[in-house]
Every structure is written in C-alpha cells, then in structure tokens.
Amino acid sequence: MPPLFPATVALYGIACALFFAHLYGPYYSPYYSPQHSPQHSPQQGQRQQAATGVSSLARIALALAFASHAVDIGWLCTKGMHPVVDAKEALSFFSWLLCGAYLVLSSRYRLAAIGVVLVPMTLVLDLAARLSPGNGARSAVSLLAIVHITLASLGVALFAVAACGAVLYLVEERNLKQHRAGRLFRRGPALETLDTLNRRATAVGFTLFTVALITGAVWLLQTPGGDGLLSAQYLLSSVAWLVYAGLIAARIGVGFRGRRAAVLTVAGALTAVAVLVVYLVRGGRGA
Amino acid sequence: MASLCIVGLSHRTAPVDVREKLAVPSDQLEHTLRRLTELPGVREAMIVSTCNRVEVYAAVDHADAPELVRRTLIEGRALPSTLRAHLYSHEGQAALRHLFRVTSSLDSMVVGESQILGQVKEAYALAVDVGTIGSLLQRCLPRAFQLAKRVRTETDIARSSASVASAAVDLAAQIFGELQGRSVLVVGAGKMGNLSARHLRAAGVDRLCVVNRTRARADELAARLGGIAYDLAQLDRLLAEVDIVICSTGASEPVLRRDQMRKVMRARRGRWLFIIDIAVPRDVEPEVGAIENVYLYDVDALDNVVRSNLDGRSKEAGRAEEMVVGEVDRFHAAERTQGVVPTIKALRARFHDVAIAEVERMAGKAATDKERELLRQLAESIVNKLLHEPTVALKREAAEADAAMLVEAVSRLYRLPATDEEPAVARVVPLRPRSSEGES
Numbered sequence: 001m002p003p004l005f006p007a008t009v010a011l012y013g014i015a016c017a018l019f020f021a022h023l024y025g026p027y028y029s030p031y032y033s034p035q036h037s038p039q040h041s042p043q044q045g046q047r048q049q050a051a052t053g054v055s056s057l058a059r060i061a062l063a064l065a066f067a068s069h070a071v072d073i074g075w076l077c078t079k080g081m082h083p084v085v086d087a088k089e090a091l092s093f094f095s096w097l098l099c100g101a102y103l104v105l106s107s108r109y110r111l112a113a114i115g116v117v118l119v120p121m122t123l124v125l126d127l128a129a130r131l132s133p134g135n136g137a138r139s140a141v142s143l144l145a146i147v148h149i150t151l152a153s154l155g156v157a158l159f160a161v162a163a164c165g166a167v168l169y170l171v172e173e174r175n176l177k178q179h180r181a182g183r184l185f186r187r188g189p190a191l192e193t194l195d196t197l198n199r200r201a202t203a204v205g206f207t208l209f210t211v212a213l214i215t216g217a218v219w220l221l222q223t224p225g226g227d228g229l230l231s232a233q234y235l236l237s238s239v240a241w242l243v244y245a246g247l248i249a250a251r252i253g254v255g256f257r258g259r260r261a262a263v264l265t266v267a268g269a270l271t272a273v274a275v276l277v278v279y280l281v282r283g284g285r286g287a
Numbered sequence: 288m289a290s291l292c293i294v295g296l297s298h299r300t301a302p303v304d305v306r307e308k309l310a311v312p313s314d315q316l317e318h319t320l321r322r323l324t325e326l327p328g329v330r331e332a333m334i335v336s337t338c339n340r341v342e343v344y345a346a347v348d349h350a351d352a353p354e355l356v357r358r359t360l361i362e363g364r365a366l367p368s369t370l371r372a373h374l375y376s377h378e379g380q381a382a383l384r385h386l387f388r389v390t391s392s393l394d395s396m397v398v399g400e401s402q403i404l405g406q407v408k409e410a411y412a413l414a415v416d417v418g419t420i421g422s423l424l425q426r427c428l429p430r431a432f433q434l435a436k437r438v439r440t441e442t443d444i445a446r447s448s449a450s451v452a453s454a455a456v457d458l459a460a461q462i463f464g465e466l467q468g469r470s471v472l473v474v475g476a477g478k479m480g481n482l483s484a485r486h487l488r489a490a491g492v493d494r495l496c497v498v499n500r501t502r503a504r505a506d507e508l509a510a511r512l513g514g515i516a517y518d519l520a521q522l523d524r525l526l527a528e529v530d531i532v533i534c535s536t537g538a539s540e541p542v543l544r545r546d547q548m549r550k551v552m553r554a555r556r557g558r559w560l561f562i563i564d565i566a567v568p569r570d571v572e573p574e575v576g577a578i579e580n581v582y583l584y585d586v587d588a589l590d591n592v593v594r595s596n597l598d599g600r601s602k603e604a605g606r607a608e609e610m611v612v613g614e615v616d617r618f619h620a621a622e623r624t625q626g627v628v629p630t631i632k633a634l635r636a637r638f639h640d641v642a643i644a645e646v647e648r649m650a651g652k653a654a655t656d657k658e659r660e661l662l663r664q665l666a667e668s669i670v671n672k673l674l675h676e677p678t679v680a681l682k683r684e685a686a687e688a689d690a691a692m693l694v695e696a697v698s699r700l701y702r703l704p705a706t707d708e709e710p711a712v713a714r715v716v717p718l719r720p721r722s723s724e725g726e727s
Binding site: 189 | 556
C-alpha cells in the first residue's frame with residue numbers, strides 16, 4: 001500500500017463533499033454583479049462569495065489529492081509496480097490523469113458541476129485499484145510501452161472529461177428547452193462553455209489518442225504472438241478514433257455543435273472507455 | 288346599491304395561448320368599455336389588459352350583470368366559448384380583496400414587481416377619460432393605489448423582486464456564459480422588451496439592434512437604449528447575426544415563423560439563439576422552440592424561471608396579505624358608515640327645520656334681529672346635542688354590522704324622506720401612472 005494512500009483518499013473525499021456543498025448550497029445568481037444587477041438582493045452578493053469560496057476550497061482539496069496521488073504513483077513505480085505492466089496500477093494512473101485533466105480545465109472554465117461527477121469517479125477508481133488484487137508484476141518496460149500507455153490513458157481521460165461535460169450539456173439543454181430551472185441552471189456552466197470544453201478536450205484527447213494508436217500498432221507488431229492489429233482492443237480503439245475523427249471533421253466542416261456533438265462525444269467516450277476496460281480485464285497485456 | 292364585480296382571467300388560470308386570445312388590444316379598449324357600461328346592470332367599468340391578465344372591474348347592481356360581462360368578453364368578440372372555463376369572477380368583498388391583491392402585486396406572476404400598479408393606473412385613467420368610472424370604482428381604486436404604495440414601503444416584498452427582465456439575463460448567461468461581446472436584437476417597442484434590453488445591456492451586451500414597423504419609433508428607441516435602428520426589411524439578416532432576440536410587438540400575427548427561423552439557423556450554422564417573446568399575443572410561433580439550438584421563452588416560460596428564483600419572499604408576501612385583509616375590512620367599515628350618512632343628514636335636516644320653525648313662531652316679530660339670531664343659535668345647539676348620541680350610534684352600528692334595521696327604525700320614527708343618494712364623492716381626477724414600465 002503506498003504511504004500517502006489514506007491521505008489521498010481523505011483529500012478526494014473532502015473535495016467530493018465540497019463539490020456537493022457547492023451544488024446544493026443556497027441559490028445565488030452566478031452572474032450577479034452589484035453594478036449590473038441592482039434588482040438582486042444584497043444577499044445575492046454574500047451567497048455568491050460563499051459559493052465561490054466553497055468552489056475554490058474544493059479545487060484546493062482536489063489539487064492536494066492530485067499531488068498526494070502523484071507521490072503514491074511515483075513511489076509504486078520505484079518499486080517496479082508500473083502502470084504499464086500492472087492493470088490495477090493502470091487504473092489508478094488513469095484516475096490520476098482524469099483528476100489532472102479536470103484540474104487543468106477547471107482553472108479555465110466554471111466546472112464545479114462536473115466536479116460533482118468526476119471527483120467521486122476518480123475516488124472510486126483509485127479505491128478499486130488499491131483494493132483489487134494485482135498481478136504483482138515487476139519487470140522492465142519498454143519506452144514505447146510507457147509512451148503508448150501514458151498517451152492512451154491521458155487521451156481517454158480527456159475524452160472522459162469531455163463526455164462528463166457532454167452529459168451535463170444534454171441535461172442542461174433539455175432543462176432549458178423544457179423551461180425548467182433546476183439546480184444545474186443555478187450552478188452548471190453555460191451551454192456554450194460546455195460545448196467549447198467539449199471541442200477543446202476532444203481535440204487534444206484525439207491528438208494524444210492518435211499518437212497512442214500509432215505507438216500501440218508498432219508495439220503490437222513488435223510483440224510476438226497475440227492477435228496483432230486484429231485484437232478486440234485495437235479494433236475498439238480504431239472505432240473510438242473514427243467516432244472522434246468524424247466528430248472533429250463535422251465540427252470543422254459543417255459547424256456541428258451543441259446537442260449532436262454532445263451525443264457523439266458520449267458515444268466516442270463509451271467506446272474509448274471500453275478499450276480501457278478490455279485492457280484491464282486482460283490484465284494489461286499490450287495495446 | 289352597486290357592488291364591485293371582477294370578471295377575467297390571469298396567468299394563474301390560463302396559459303399564454305388563452306390569454307393572448309382574450310387580450311383587448313389598446314385600440315379597442317374605449318369601444319369595449321362603452322359596450323360594457325351599456326349592459327343592463329353594469330354602471331361602471333374598467334379593463335386591465337396586460338400580458339398576464341385580462342380583467343373587467345365593474346360596478347354592478349344586478350345579479351345577471353357578471354354573466355353579461357362574460358358574454359361580452361367571449362361571445363361578444365366571437366371567441367370560442369371554451370375560453371369560459373378559464374374565466375373567474377369575484378363579487379363584493381372577494382372582488383375588493385382581489386383588486387387590492389392585484390395592485391399590491393401579490394397576484395402577479397412575479398410577486399412584488401411594480402409594473403402592475405402602473406398598468407392598473409393606466410387602465411383607470413383611460414376609464415376616467417372615457418367616462419365609465421363612477422362613484423364606486425372611484426372610491427375603490429385610489430384606495431387600492433394607496434395600499435399598494437403602503438405595501439411597497441412597509442414590506443420588503445419589492446426589494447428582492449426577481450423580475451422577468453433579470454430572469455432573461457440569467458437565461459442568456461446560462462446559454463452563452465459571459466455576455467460581453469454578445470449582440471441583442473429588439474423587435475418591437477413593447478415596454479417590457481425595452482426593460483429586458485436595458486438589463487442585458489447592463490449585463491455587458493455590446494451590440495444592440497432595434498427593428499420596428501415604424502422606423503421613427505425604432506430610431507427613438509435605439510437612441511434611448513444606446514443601440515442602432517434598422518429597417519424591418521433587414522430582419523432576417525440581423526436574426527442570422529445576433530445572439531439574443533427580444534420580441535415585444537403589438538402584432539396580432541406571429542412575426543417570427545418556423546420556416547423562416549429554420550433558414551436563419553442554417554445561415555447561423557447552428558449557433559445558439561435565445562429568443563425572448565414577451566408579447567401577448569405571442570410574436571414567435573411556438574414551433575420555433577423545437578428547432579435545434581434555439582431556446583424560445585415566452586412569458587409563461589419565463590414565469591417558470593422566475594418562480595424558481597423566488598426564495599425568502601413568502602414571509603414578506605404573508606405580511607402584505609395581512610395588510611390587504613386589514614384594508615378590505617377598513618374599506619367595508621367605511622363604506623357601511625357612508626351608507627348611513629343620508630339618514631343622518633335627513634335626521635339632522637328634520638330636527639333643524641322643526642327647531643328653526645319653532646324659533647320663528649315663538650320669537651315672532653317682537654324680537655330684534657340680534658335676539659332672533661341668539662335664539663336660532665340656541666336651538667341649533669340643542670339639536671346638535673340631542674343628535675350627537677344617535678349619530679354616533681348609527682355610525683358605530685354601521686361600521687360594526689348591518690345597520691339597515693336601525694336606519695329603517697329611525698326613518699320610520701321620524702318619518703324621514705326615502706333617499707337614493709349615493710355617498711358623497713369628490714370630483715373624478717384621472718390618475719396618471721408615474722412609472723413608464725409596463726409589462727406589455
């Protein structure tokens with residue numbers, strides 16, 4: 001068990017609680033400004049400050065959890081339990097990347113509502129990785145494998161963040177169409193922000209995933225035995241790549257955006273996550 | 288004696304598609320008012336027609352009058368009789384309470400908003416101009432305006448008023464995020480549309496375009512809002528450019544149609560478009576809301592959002608409701624007291640006449656003018672002293688309960704002449720609304 005694991009879990013837990021507190025806190029108009037909206041009560045300003053404070057604290061707790069998690073992963077690598085050869089380490093590594101991707105993106109966009117889904121997911125994945133039996137492999141790994149696994153995991157993590165944003169978009173969009181102002185209306189990011197997040201996360205994730213697919217192909221061809229490029233994992237990866245390629249082409253070509261883009265993002269992410277699941281089930285044997 | 292009666296519908300009983308059918312266009316208000324007061328049993332009338340309510344306030348002295356008003360509103364305007372299901376009517380004390388609640392903004396879509404008071408004042412001023420206001424409405428309405436003012440100053444009901452306009456800003460921000468760099472198109476010159484445009488402008492919207500059927504009106508509005516006026520012919524081009532559209536025209540037919548908006552959305556390459564339709568009848572075909580990436584909000588849809596913004600308001604609304612109930616009681620007590628005034632006047636006249644006649648008979652020609660004046664004063668003083676207790680008793684009885692029996696007894700005891708005289712009323716003075724902000 002890595003030395004900082006209890007601290008990591010505790011910090012993830014605190015971040016989760018703070019994100020929930022932010023979502024279920026008292027109402028305030030996120031766009032309140034005393035100069036622009038004198039019609040709002042003075043309470044609005046106080047609530048806005050309180051909510052912003054809770055959201056900042058949540059991000060600080062998450063950043064500390066991320067750092068603590070990084071120390072654990074580094075410590076395990078020094079012990080030879082590398083994500084490339086151990087499926088449970090791969091799972092923990094993926095959850096750490098997911099957290100990192102969220103931290104980077106949330107510094108730019110108001111994504112506390114996504115944190116409510118994504119941070120518990122990170123915590124559950126890390127716990128699952130730590131509490132499941134591993135293969136205990138301690139072997140030297142090739143640079144190609146490290147590059148492939150790292151890029152593929154980071155790409156899928158970005159797809160996962162984009163998919164969370166896409167799901168949020170679909171929920172918010174339905175609420176707006178049906179004229180319902182629920183809690184997400186009060187706390188969720190704007191539709192256009194979610195679409196921008198989706199576009200950027202998908203674009204970066206797609207680039208990384210493309211390189212991962214190429215390195216994976218080379219790695220597979222170098223590895224004796226197995227199904228090579230016809231393996232279920234590689235075929236699934238290709239399908240996910242095609243979905244995202246289609247999405248990006250449609251965005252650039254015909255101004256594809258909004259609901260349809262969100263649906264395709266979720267479909268692509270499900271395929272990409274399926275690749276990860278197959279990888280984990282097979283115990284981290286190649287791309 | 289006439290009693291107050293209200294027949295109408297509001298956002299509480301009818302959706303916008305029903306309200307827009309029953310709305311009385313401003314150019315037909317005078318005609319409708321005259322028709323209402325020509326009905327048997329309807330002595331006075333006033334019409335409040337806003338995007339959230341269509342109500343006739345009438346003084347009636349016949350039990351069939353409310354039904355006649357209903358007929359005039361529905362069948363008289365060739366509207367389907369199914370609309371009757373949405374109509375309500377209040378009479379007597381319930382009607383007065385409703386009036387007080389409406390002017391105090393307790394019955395508003397946005398509880399605590401100030402626009403309804405201005406709208407009722409406008410309706411009252413118009414009815415005064417047309418000459419359909421009489422003594423009853425003239426006593427009720429100013430009282431309602433005073434109460435509304437008191438409610439606004441003595442409770443916090445208006446302070447946290449989450450208006451439709453600010454809900455529009457919140458929704459725009461929910462779709463677009465930051466509003467800096469966004470553009471708004473205002474179609475029509477409705478007051479609520481202007482208010483929403485001003486709120487959006489204040490929230491950071493950069494470009495504001497105004498289109499109106501009358502170019503001069505568009506120029507005037509653009510100057511006031513700090514925007515640019517365009518010809519109506521450029522509407523489609525502007526729709527393809529802007530992010531937010533506010534419609535508040537007085538048109539009876541939709542201004543934006545589904546097929547037109549489909550073409551516009553193709554030209555926009557699917558960019559999000561937020562349409563606020565505050566007009567009643569609506570300016571935008573409801574099917575436009577089904578187009579992808581178009582978010583259409585009419586007054587009822589905005590109502591949903593506004594309601595969810597209301598918190599901590601119920602306590603203040605409760606206080607305001609108590610004020611309304613107190614005012615209704617006071618008004619009725621005052622009205623009943625007014626009811627015995629003719630009897631008191633007749634009683635005093637009878638006593639006065641007897642006393643003066645006796646003074647004249649006893650003094651004859653022997654007394655000097657000075658002595659006669661002294662005797663007259665003495666007689667009047669005795670009459671006043673004798674009548675003080677009965678006068679107070681009559682007024683007290685009238686304020687606390689029905690004084691009809693006592694009035695009858697006094698009239699029979701002293702053989703007072705029968706009187707149909709209405710309580711004294713002051714000259715009718717039209718009240719001009721101070722606020723220029725109306726809903727639509």
